[in-house]
Amino acid sequence: QVQLVESGGGLVHNGGSLRLSCAASGSIFSINAMAWYRQAPGKQRELVATISSGTRTNYADSVKGRFTISRDNAINTVYLQMNSLKPEDTAVYFCNARGIRWSGGALADFDSWGQGTQVTVSS
Numbered sequence: 001q002v003q004l005v006e007s008g009g010g011l012v013h014n015g016g017s018l019r020l021s022c023a024a025s026g027s028i029f030s031i032n033a034m035a036w037y038r039q040a041p042g043k044q045r046e047l048v049a050t051i052s053s054g055t056r057t058n059y060a061d062s063v064k065g066r067f068t069i070s071r072d073n074a075i076n077t078v079y080l081q082m083n084s085l086k087p088e089d090t091a092v093y094f095c096n097a098r099g100i101r102w103s104g105g106a107l108a109d110f111d112s113w114g115q116g117t118q119v120t121v122s123s
Contacts, residue, residue: 009117022095031099034078043073
């Protein structure tokens with residue numbers, strides 16, 4: 001199995017910054033795309049940013065120019081640097097990773113999620 005553990009959430013004031021981390025571990029053969037999603041109370045989970053196995057990134061319009069996604073393939077970790085935070089960024093942030101894992105001596109796809117980390121931005 002592949003486990004994802006997020007860290008770095010917390011409470012910040014309007015305009016502040018936070019950096020989220022998500023470390024993947026387990027029977028990983030390779031990780032393709034990694035992504036951050038968020039879910040605010042009463043709303044559906046939405047995509048925040050994605051990063052390919054290379055350096056190609058994609059962002060939701062609401063965070064472009066404020067958030068930066070990056071990854072360190074050597075340690076299977078993805079980051080989300082969040083600047084100029086707004087109260088509407090308040091949500092639980094989830095990490096997602098897709099790739100190939102070892103399973104009983106064979107290779108299999110995986111699509112794993114972290115447990116989520118709370119980000120609260122006060123006005």
